[in-house]
Amino acid sequence: MSLSDAVNKHPKSPNPQLCAVTLLGNLVATPDIRYRANPATAVTEIVLATSSKWLDKITNKYKEWTSYHHVKVEGELVELALLNANKGDIILLHGYLSNIKPKSTDKSTNHLGIVHANFVQKFEKGYTQAINQIHCSAQLTSKPKLMLTEQNKNITQANIVINQHIYNTDKQAWQTISVERAIHVWGKQAQYLAEHGDIGDELMLEGKLSYTSGVSKDQFIEVKNVHLFKGT
Template structure:
């Protein structure tokens, strides 16, 4: 019988919940020692807002890469098809893109729970709740519409128990945090490197070639 060691005391919270449509049929692979199913799927979530200049609603679709392993794959995704609705709960992790060490690590959602629903219309969900530490000085930007935007890099230390390896694994993720309005100004005026924060928001990405992921904050609590 293996003794399960407890996670370290400095672990942080990282909880991601997504409800969206499956972009393509899952490509399921199997690895050995022990034999275990693994796949990476893409979910689409959407958000609507009112463009006050044109008085029309606009929509932005976000695409989220999700890694699913082990029994979760066989219980839920063996017969999953493009367009079906998928509910995912998990945490942010990093994977290597490609097979060599020159490639950069990409942010991905590592699923700890997954459920499938039939095709149909539903309001999507895109939520992240995390605790983290600031690893850079917040930078304040004034947009063309005279709105304040603060940008800062945060570090999330997440731990998850691996059934295969019978131990706790650490996942350190560095990701950009964007904060708007009065909260942006408050963060710039009061926060410093290594301060702790609690963040509630959603996952998004820049409209650039590398699709760099970031957290768009709804609420930020400065804890130290």
């Protein structure tokens, strides 16, 4: 069944929205690969580290921040790319946001938010400039709130929902999943979104995946560019 057939079969479901995540980083640990039965399917959950650097204008020194992304991989992707993967290997992957919770027992990484991979490629150990990107369309579920940081910078926070049509390999059928996330928008775009955005409006977002610094380490989207489409 094609994606268009799935959409036409469920006319009352929300319109499908874009959610594309691209990550390039290093494996934190060697994958623990398991197999589900009926049919036998390889499954693993990996943690990928991506780092970004920026210049602190106050100290005039570069700072580095590392994010740890939980990624679920299943089926042929595991066997093609991860059977011989080891800690430190460079992994390029593409996927989408999921409601699956990480299975890690480590409370420091027990955040809400996981990426479900639909493409994985492995490279040998080494250093590379990391990639952490997300492009998605979404709908505002809360009124954007503009705030001023301690450094006198504008930041707008809001909640969104992304309605995705994804292929369920277990059920071998297309289904719609709704993923809710918080977004953080900075600068002039923050002020624009706060002044013009409202519940129900459609957004197109470009940014990166980030995680709160608290115990829960909730996943949110740090927005670089936002396009606002007013609801009718």
